[in-house]
Amino acid sequence: MSLLSVEALSVRYAGLAAVEELSFTIDSGESVGLVGESGSGKTQTAMATLGLLPANAMTTGSIRLHGTELLGASEAALNALRARKMAIVFQDPMQALNPYVCIGAQIRRVLEEHKLASGARAREHVIAMLERVGLPDAERQYRAYPHQLSGGMRQRAMIASALIAEPELLIADEPTTALDVTVQAQILELLAEIRQDTALLLITHDLGIVAGRCERTLVIEAGRLVEQGSTREVFARPRHDYTATLLAAAPRLDSATVPVANPGDAILQIDAASVSYIERGRGTLRAVRNVDLSVRAGETVAVVGESGSGKSSLARAALGLVPMQAGRTVFCGTGLPSRVEDRSQDTRKGLQLVFQDPVGSLNPQMRVAAIVSEPLLVHEPRATAAERHERAAAILERTGLSAAFLDRYPHELSGGQAQRVAIARALILRPKVLVCDEAVAALDGTVRAQILALLREVQQESGLAIIFISHDLAVVRSVSHRVLVMYMGALVELGDNEAVFASAQHPYTRALLEAVPVPDPEHAGGKASLSGEIPSALNPPSGCAFHPRCAYAKETCKVEAPQARTVNGTTVACHFAGEI
Amino acid sequence: MTVARSIWRRMRDSRAVMLSGGMLVGLVVVAVVGPLVSPHDYLQTNFDELLRPPTTSGARLFGTDDLGRDLFVRSMLGVQVTILVAIVASVVSLVIGVAYGAVAGFVGGRVDAVMMRFVDTLYALPFIFFVILLMVAFERNFLLIFVAIGAVNWLDMARIVRGQTLSLREREFVQAARLNGVSSMRIIIRHIAPNLIGVVIVYVTLTIPQAILVESFLSFLGLGIQEPQTSLGALVDAGVNQMEGASWMLLIPATLLAVILLCFNFLGDAMRDVFDARGGK
Numbered sequence: 001m002s003l004l005s006v007e008a009l010s011v012r013y014a015g016l017a018a019v020e021e022l023s024f025t026i027d028s029g030e031s032v033g034l035v036g037e038s039g040s041g042k043t044q045t046a047m048a049t050l051g052l053l054p055a056n057a058m059t060t061g062s063i064r065l066h067g068t069e070l071l072g073a074s075e076a077a078l079n080a081l082r083a084r085k086m087a088i089v090f091q092d093p094m095q096a097l098n099p100y101v102c103i104g105a106q107i108r109r110v111l112e113e114h115k116l117a118s119g120a121r122a123r124e125h126v127i128a129m130l131e132r133v134g135l136p137d138a139e140r141q142y143r144a145y146p147h148q149l150s151g152g153m154r155q156r157a158m159i160a161s162a163l164i165a166e167p168e169l170l171i172a173d174e175p176t177t178a179l180d181v182t183v184q185a186q187i188l189e190l191l192a193e194i195r196q197d198t199a200l201l202l203i204t205h206d207l208g209i210v211a212g213r214c215e216r217t218l219v220i221e222a223g224r225l226v227e228q229g230s231t232r233e234v235f236a237r238p239r240h241d242y243t244a245t246l247l248a249a250a251p252r253l254d255s256a257t258v259p260v261a262n263p264g265d266a267i268l269q270i271d272a273a274s275v276s277y278i279e280r281g282r283g284t285l286r287a288v289r290n291v292d293l294s295v296r297a298g299e300t301v302a303v304v305g306e307s308g309s310g311k312s313s314l315a316r317a318a319l320g321l322v323p324m325q326a327g328r329t330v331f332c333g334t335g336l337p338s339r340v341e342d343r344s345q346d347t348r349k350g351l352q353l354v355f356q357d358p359v360g361s362l363n364p365q366m367r368v369a370a371i372v373s374e375p376l377l378v379h380e381p382r383a384t385a386a387e388r389h390e391r392a393a394a395i396l397e398r399t400g401l402s403a404a405f406l407d408r409y410p411h412e413l414s415g416g417q418a419q420r421v422a423i424a425r426a427l428i429l430r431p432k433v434l435v436c437d438e439a440v441a442a443l444d445g446t447v448r449a450q451i452l453a454l455l456r457e458v459q460q461e462s463g464l465a466i467i468f469i470s471h472d473l474a475v476v477r478s479v480s481h482r483v484l485v486m487y488m489g490a491l492v493e494l495g496d497n498e499a500v501f502a503s504a505q506h507p508y509t510r511a512l513l514e515a516v517p518v519p520d521p522e523h524a525g526g527k528a529s530l531s532g533e534i535p536s537a538l539n540p541p542s543g544c545a546f547h548p549r550c551a552y553a554k555e556t557c558k559v560e561a562p563q564a565r566t567v568n569g570t571t572v573a574c575h576f577a578g579e580i
Numbered sequence: 581m582t583v584a585r586s587i588w589r590r591m592r593d594s595r596a597v598m599l600s601g602g603m604l605v606g607l608v609v610v611a612v613v614g615p616l617v618s619p620h621d622y623l624q625t626n627f628d629e630l631l632r633p634p635t636t637s638g639a640r641l642f643g644t645d646d647l648g649r650d651l652f653v654r655s656m657l658g659v660q661v662t663i664l665v666a667i668v669a670s671v672v673s674l675v676i677g678v679a680y681g682a683v684a685g686f687v688g689g690r691v692d693a694v695m696m697r698f699v700d701t702l703y704a705l706p707f708i709f710f711v712i713l714l715m716v717a718f719e720r721n722f723l724l725i726f727v728a729i730g731a732v733n734w735l736d737m738a739r740i741v742r743g744q745t746l747s748l749r750e751r752e753f754v755q756a757a758r759l760n761g762v763s764s765m766r767i768i769i770r771h772i773a774p775n776l777i778g779v780v781i782v783y784v785t786l787t788i789p790q791a792i793l794v795e796s797f798l799s800f801l802g803l804g805i806q807e808p809q810t811s812l813g814a815l816v817d818a819g820v821n822q823m824e825g826a827s828w829m830l831l832i833p834a835t836l837l838a839v840i841l842l843c844f845n846f847l848g849d850a851m852r853d854v855f856d857a858r859g860g861k
Contacts, residue, residue, distance in 0.1 A: 319759060320759075321755055321758065321759070340758055340759060341758070345761050348759060348760060348761040349760075349761075351759070352759065352760075353755070353756065353759055355752040355755075355756070357752060360751060360752045360753070361752035361753055361755075361756055362753055363753040363770075363771050363774070363775070364775065365774035365775055365856075366770070366774075371753075374757065374760065374762065374770075375760040375761075377762070377766075378760055378761045378762055378763075379760075379761065422756075425756065426756075429760075
């Protein structure tokens with residue numbers, strides 16, 4: 001008999017179906033991936049299993065754990081099963097852990113609640129568990145509060161809490177989505193290692209994660225199961241169109257790059273930029289340290305790094321949104337004032353930005369027509385209202401939205417539509433440089449592919465130069481011509497796309513590349529070759545900022561910061577570039 | 581469709597706005613027209629008709645008070661004064677508070693620090709002391725009550741608006757506008773102000789009952805509305821003294837006060853939804 005069997009599960013909210021007629025089983029010890037885009041009902045399925053759906057959810061069908069019906073079971077019956085038989089790891093451990101209770105006490109509570117251990121024995125048990133999930137100095141971390149741990153460490157604590165009562169089924173709902181790619185690899189490796197004979201239901205939007213970690217894969221679209229089978233089968237021979245679309249949309253590290261159409265001179269050049277923020281009472285945070293970057297017409301330069309690497313600060317300083325402490329920005333041959341308010345209207349017209357959060361970058365009180373045509377009010381004050389409307393409709397059409405969208409408000413748009421509106425606003429003045437700050441990070445795979453295609457088309461038509469900021473190397477591989485890798489505000493490696501992806505010189509770049517999950521069960525990637533996490537930028541390590549995490553670090557690295565130099569065609573900041 | 585028309589349409593579609601707004605408008609109309617058509621005058625005392633209970637048939641709809649004055653006319657006068665005080669005080673605090681708070685929040689930095697320390701200083705001033713000072717400096721004046729209440733209420737409003745503006749200023753749509761060279765003035769008008777409306781409306785609905793209560797408190801101290809002029813607060817105060825023998829003297833103005841406060845509260849709640857574009861269909 002299978003461990004978990006879900007039969008014809010439907011979840012409805014006021015008549016709207018979130019999950020429809022979903023059936024699947026999980027055997028003991030099995031690892032199953034549940035893949036779908038946002039709103040497909042993945043999380044609803046997990047919540048229904050644990051009995052955590054809100055009161056207004058209507059459920060039909062059946063969910064059985066070891067033959068015990070879970071749907072409609074009493075709270076007491078469910079409580080007896082939760083943690084003991086089934087447990088969950090949520091996406092955001094900061095939300096899932098109580099901020100006022102120290103980590104150890106939260107985990108111990110699980111043991112005490114189920115009368116598995118108490119007192120000193122419970123404490124010992126928790127510390128042993130914290131050690132198993134890789135929390136260094138577990139005795140001390142036992143008393144730490146959630147905010148004192150880094151994101152990766154919090155997620156480890158969350159996993160410890162889920163596994164402490166040795167459940168037979170562990171549900172992990174997007175457990176690594178909020179984490180950086182190197183930490184994601186660590187957490188996924190930990191999950192695979194530690195679960196032993198616990199069955200795993202891994203819920204994710206990322207096919208790459210499933211490819212390397214799960215024996216079977218379920219694909220869910222709009223609440224319906226469209227495909228299931230062994231991971232190898234599903235990835236090699238998808239039977240359903242939707243699966244094929246998802247696979248096609250997933251960016252890969254081995255995708256070919258399109259060469260720059262007509263490379264011209266550098267349009268935008270950033271020389272020796274430094275950005276720092278003064279954090280009151282905590283010192284100075286040096287977000288960007290002495291970074292050079294240039295971009296030519298028709299070229300896409302990607303800026304890559306984990307969160308806190310300074311990639312956004314670099315771009316914002318170039319745009320004049322945050323002050324640059326040192327260095328300068330040159331646009332079309334002329335140096336620019338540091339503040340955007342001091343720049344000429346022509347310059348402003350030429351430099352545009354698309355943000356990560358598509359909805360947050362649109363004023364919720366304005367209609368799409370007003371949002372898109374606002375730049376015209378400033379730059380073409382003589383245009384009549386009718387002309388502005390026409391221009392807005394035309395540019396919206398170019399970004400793939402019909403004129404019917406002009407009358408909508410931002411909350412009436414999907415994420416992809418909102419991002420198209422934001423792109424339309426950025427393009428209406430025909431800029432020369434477009435900065436995309438994680439512009440596709442918040443979008444689903446298929447929508448992301450569409451937006452990337454749109455950017456590529458616009459670039460080919462108009463020779464737009466794009467600075468593409470991203471944490472996702474697979475996306476960067478498919479869109480960029482050159483790549484700048486940053487770590488703790490400094491340049492790590494800069495070179496042509498091919499060179500960086502085929503023969504990365506810097507150990508950090510290599511580790512990043514190895515950590516990228518690839519949607520291919522044969523070469524899944526997602527290797528955690530880097531331990532630890534990014535240190536605090538308020539107190540950066542001496543010498544080479546990367547040395548505490550670097551496998552090749554020697555004495556020199558602790559004292560002396562490496563100078564950038566050219567090795568095998570890429571610019572690398574490493575003492576031992578070319579030797580390792 | 582213009583913005584004003586779309587807001588009007590949403591107001592028309594909202595039952596709460598129509599109901600509470602309609603009741604307030606109706607009350608104001610009766611309060612203005614009533615005393616004009618009534619045969620009685622708010623000043624006229626009649627010692628033959630002291631403390632007459634309300635009758636539905638006769639001319640004394642709400643009865644009379646302890647001086648024999650017609651309570652209907654006096655109540656309606658009270659409604660006029662109370663609503664006027666509430667509206668003028670709120671408008672004063674709205675205009676000063678929003679402008680002050682939005683500028684401080686948007687400009688930020690040192691300007692913000694100086695502007696907000698000034699607000700802190702005014703906060704430290706005891707309110708009653710401030711009102712007495714006003715009364716002494718200028719002659720006792722009907723208008724002064726409005727100024728006094730508004731002058732205190734705008735401080736809260738300024739703080740709230742500043743806080744909201746500070747967070748709005750960092751929002752991405754404001755940054756996009758800055759990049760495009762939209763002027764600061766236009767950013768405040770187009771991007772900041774419309775997103776403040778929800779919060780401001782809620783706060784104004786809190787201010788109105790507060791202003792009404794402050795007015796009756798001042799009247800009680802002898803600093804507010806002076807006899808023979810009256811307000812609902814003053815009428816309630818008078819009614820408390822007679823409540824054992826003539827309960828209507830307390831119940832009628834108190835009920836009117838409660839109805840007005842409730843209407844303003846419901847109206848404010850519904851208006852917040854009307855002004856929020858996300859609530860629209």
